[in-house]
Amino acid sequence: MSKLPEMINKHHEEIRADWLKQMSTAVRRADLISNEELESQSRELMDAIASGARSGELTNLDGPAWGQARDTLGAISTSRAKQGFSTSETATFVLSLKQPIFNAVRRENPSDPAALFDDIWKSTQLIDKLALITADAFQASREKFIARQQEELMELSTPVVKLWDGILALPIIGTLDSARTQVVMESLLQAVVQTNSRVAIIDITGVPTVDTLVAQHLLKTITAARLMGADCIISGVRPQIAQTIVHLGIDLAGVITKAKLSDAFALALQRTGQVVTKVNGDNAGKRTLLRREE
Amino acid sequence: MKSAKQETVPIATSSDVVMARQKVRQWAIEMKFTLVDQTKLVTAASELARNALEHGKGGHMVIEQVENSVKNGLKLVFEDRGPGISDVDAALRDGFTTGGGMGLGLGGSKRLVNDFQIESEPGKGTRVTVVRWK
Amino acid sequence: MERIPILRMGQFLLVTIQVDMHDRLAVQLQDDLTEKISECSSRGVLIDISTLEIVDSFIGRMLANIAAMARVLDAETVVVGMQPAVAITLVELGMSLSGVRTALNVETGMELLYELRGDFNSEMGG
Numbered sequence: 122m123s124k125l126p127e128m129i130n131k132h133h134e135e136i137r138a139d140w141l142k143q144m145s146t147a148v149r150r151a152d153l154i155s156n157e158e159l160e161s162q163s164r165e166l167m168d169a170i171a172s173g174a175r176s177g178e179l180t181n182l183d184g185p186a187w188g189q190a191r192d193t194l195g196a197i198s199t200s201r202a203k204q205g206f207s208t209s210e211t212a213t214f215v216l217s218l219k220q221p222i223f224n225a226v227r228r229e230n231p232s233d234p235a236a237l238f239d240d241i242w243k244s245t246q247l248i249d250k251l252a253l254i255t256a257d258a259f260q261a262s263r264e265k266f267i268a269r270q271q272e273e274l275m276e277l278s279t280p281v282v283k284l285w286d287g288i289l290a291l292p293i294i295g296t297l298d299s300a301r302t303q304v305v306m307e308s309l310l311q312a313v314v315q316t317n318s319r320v321a322i323i324d325i326t327g328v329p330t331v332d333t334l335v336a337q338h339l340l341k342t343i344t345a346a347r348l349m350g351a352d353c354i355i356s357g358v359r360p361q362i363a364q365t366i367v368h369l370g371i372d373l374a375g376v377i378t379k380a381k382l383s384d385a386f387a388l389a390l391q392r393t394g395q396v397v398t399k400v401n402g403d404n405a406g407k408r409t410l411l412r413r414e415e
Numbered sequence: 416m417k418s419a420k421q422e423t424v425p426i427a428t429s430s431d432v433v434m435a436r437q438k439v440r441q442w443a444i445e446m447k448f449t450l451v452d453q454t455k456l457v458t459a460a461s462e463l464a465r466n467a468l469e470h471g472k473g474g475h476m477v478i479e480q481v482e483n484s485v486k487n488g489l490k491l492v493f494e495d496r497g498p499g500i501s502d503v504d505a506a507l508r509d510g511f512t513t514g515g516g517m518g519l520g521l522g523g524s525k526r527l528v529n530d531f532q533i534e535s536e537p538g539k540g541t542r543v544t545v546v547r548w549k
Numbered sequence: 550m551e552r553i554p555i556l557r558m559g560q561f562l563l564v565t566i567q568v569d570m571h572d573r574l575a576v577q578l579q580d581d582l583t584e585k586i587s588e589c590s591s592r593g594v595l596i597d598i599s600t601l602e603i604v605d606s607f608i609g610r611m612l613a614n615i616a617a618m619a620r621v622l623d624a625e626t627v628v629v630g631m632q633p634a635v636a637i638t639l640v641e642l643g644m645s646l647s648g649v650r651t652a653l654n655v656e657t658g659m660e661l662l663y664e665l666r667g668d669f670n671s672e673m674g675g
Contacts, residue, residue, distance in 0.1 A: 307451060310633035317653055344645045345636040350629060350652035429571045436569065436603065454603055454634040458642060461605040465572070509643055523606060523642040 124229065125240045126174040132225045133171040137163055139221035144214070153204045162197050166215075169193045170251070179247050182254065191254055198258035202266060211259045215252040219245060279305045281312040288389045289318040290382070292357075294327030302338035306345060313351045320389040321346055324382050326357030336371040343376055352377070352392060356385035420480045426464050426493070427473040435464040435476050442478050442489055448549060456489060456547045459524035463493045463543050466520050471495025471541055481546060488529070488548040499537040507533075553578045555585050561593040561662055562586065562624075563655075567600050575611045582615055586622045593662040594619050597655055599630025609644045616649045625665045626650065629658035 129136070141163055169190035176186030194215070201211045222244045230237040279301070284290045291309050295301075309321060323339065325331070331339075343353040356379040358366075366373060379385040390396060422442075424435050439460040443453040460476070467474045474495030481490045500506045509522045521543075525531040530546040551574060556563040562585055564578070582594060596612065598604065604612070616626040629652045631639075639646070650665070652658035 303451075306637060307633065310636060313653070314633060317657075319653065319657065341637075341640050345633070345640045348636040348639060348646060348651055349631045349633065350654075350657065429573055433569050433571045440602070451634045451637055454638045455641065458603045458605050458638045461603060461607075462642075465605075465607060520606060523644075526641050526643070527638065 124236070125226070125243050126177050126179060128225060128229050128240070129174040129222070130171050132229075133167050136218075136221045136225050137167040139224060140167070140218055143217050143220060150206065150210065153206060154201075165193050166190070166197065179243055182247075182250050190251065194251065194255045195258040195262075198255050199262040202259055202262045208256060208259055212252045212256050215255050216248060218251075219248050222248065279308050281308050283312075283316050283318070284322070284386060285390065285393075285395070287317065287319045287393045287395075288386070289313060289316060289321040290324060290386075291321060292324040292327060292382075296330070297328060297335045297338055299334075299338070302342065306338075306342045309342060310345060310349060313346060313349060318351060320352050320354065320392050322354045322356055322382065322385045322389060324357040324385070325355060325362070326359070326382070328357075328362075331362050331365055331371075333369055333371060336366065336369075336373070340373075340376070354379060354385040354388060356380070356382045422478045424476045424478070425473075426467050426475055426495075429468065432461060432464045432468060436461050438476075438478060439489070439491065442480070446480065446487060446489060446549065448489070448547070452547060452549070455527040456491075459527040459545060459547075460491055462520045462524040463491070463545070466543075467493045467495040467497075467541075471497030474540070483548075486548050488546045490544065490546045493543045494540065495542075496540045499539055499541055500533070500535040501537050503533055503535055552581065555581060557585075557589055557591070560591060560666075561595060561659070562589065562591045563595045563597070565597040565600075569602070570608065572607055575608055579611055579615055579618070583618050583622065586619055586624050591624050592666050593624055594626045595655065595658050595662060596626065596628045597630050597658075598628060598635075599632065599654070601632070601635065604631070604635050604639050606642060606644060609639060609642075609646060612649055613646055625662060627652050627658045627661050627665075630654055 141160065144159065144163075169192075173182070173187040173190045176184070178184060178186055182190070197214070198211060201214075223241055226237065226240045226244060230240060279291070279293070282290050282292075289309070289312055291305065293305065297305070309323075312318070313321060323342070325339075328335070339355065343355075346353050354377045355373075358378050358380055377385075377388070379388065422438065424438050425431055426435060436457050440453060440457050443456050448456065464476060467476070472495065474493065474497075477492040477494075479490045479492070481488050507522045507525060521533070524545070528545040528547045530544075530548075532544040533541065534544075535541040553564060553566060553568070553570075553574065556565075562582065564582065566578075568574070570578075585591065586594065594615065596615070598612075601608075612628055616628075619626045627650045628646070631651065650661065652661050
């Protein structure tokens with residue numbers, strides 16, 4: 122049996138010191154991580170590796186003996202992903218352990234080339250596996266991070282704004298898919314109830330394309346709003362989108378569409394019995410006043 | 416298996432349809448479905464329970480909490496002892512009706528759930544299984 | 550037998566549906582309403598469904614029927630207060646109730662009824 126596990130255990134303090142020295146010249150990113158944190162992470166990981174090696178198992182790292190090492194690598198990857206390290210930088214942190222371990226292996230086998238080669242091969246396999254675990258964990262935490270951002274973005278990207286008394290506007294930016302339409306529809310209808318609005322303007326200036334599915338989603342939203350007693354106006358229909366709608370044979374009969382948000386707003390004011398008029402006066406040329414039509 | 420994870424509701428009268436709706440609502444609230452999801456599931460249950468009553472001469476509904484590897488769901492099974500459906504595809508089409516309704520019962524409730532399965536044998540009855548995932 | 554009360558407010562009738570209706574109750578309401586429209590020569594019907602937690606195809610059909618029957622009897626029908634979740638579900642179910650007029654709440658529903666009858670200034674009870 123190889124002496125490697127025993128050797129790692131016996132010399133893990135020296136290996137770690139060697140490792141830290143390496144990192145200070147090679148892979149450290151002083152802008153992203155402090156000396157203290159690096160110190161404590163390397164200690165944690167080295168302890169975990171030593172405890173894993175104590176089991177004598179160096180090729181299969183899925184067992185309970187290496188659980189601590191896997192957890193430690195997971196935690197390190199997560200914090201590095203947050204700190205803004207790249208995948209290769211994070212993997213290099215683990216891979217840079219190779220040289221210190223090789224150094225220790227060489228010191229341990231001064232006169233036996235066969236044993237030296239054997240131990241170097243084993244330790245290189247071990248470190249590679251640890252690096253792969255790190256890369257996987259890093260990737261997973263990045264994906265989680267992205268998924269959460271997407272969720273937040275989805276909520277952020279559907280703000281319902283109250284334009285005027287009884288008039289709501291919903292500017293949609295980006296592609297409309299089923300999941301997003303659900304969010305859009307719900308927040309719009311909820312806002313209709315809360316603000317007691319009779320007209321909702323859905324502005325699609327920021328929607329890149331309108332296909333049959335998007336149109337269907339829009340129509341559903343409009344129908345649901347009507348069932349509640351609110352009218353919808355679609356604004357921001359760009360010329361290309363008007364062409365696509367006709368080419369696809371999408372039936373928007375019964376839906377009021379306007380080219381510009383301002384046109385839709387004017388219609389909404391009319392629908393709710395309100396007018397905007399200019400105030401005549403010396404300095405009031407640009408001011409407008411709203412009053413309710415009696 | 417915990418006994419609280421399944422419940423059977425008989426469907427024999429029109430008050431039972433109301434009871435079926437209320438039971439499904441209770442379960443959906445307990446599982447913390449969103450209000451929209453609750454409403455969709457309860458509405459689907461109402462359609463399917465009425466179908467079982469009117470076309471299937473009554474039967475029962477089984478409510479069951481289910482889970483797969485990633486999410487929880489609520490499964491509803493409607494079984495009746497009616498004449499069965501000879502052409503299931505036609506029955507799922509909007510506007511198909513034999514009972515003088517609008518024909519939105521089956522096709523409509525299919526759109527309100529995530530999984531929809533219908534087994535029917537003429538002369539023996541119909542079983543509709545639906546699942547809504549959280 | 551249990552019945553849904555119908556209130557008379559001048560030339561209009563007001564119905565507030567507050568229970569989880571079983572089908573017979575819905576049919577009963579349809580009968581009672583047409584009876585009452587004819588009896589009171591009502592010009593409009595306002596149905597408040599703001600507390601209704603679901604509208605399935607049966608109740609949807611009832612609402613559409615009431616509106617159609619009322620129109621034949623020369624009365625307008627306005628359904629008010631449908632909840633967002635109910636509206637979303639009803640659309641998904643495939644019902645758009647295109648023949649039924651809607652409003653956000655009782656107040657705007659009343660305004661709409663007056664507007665439809667073309668006499669803004671008439672007071673209730675007139």
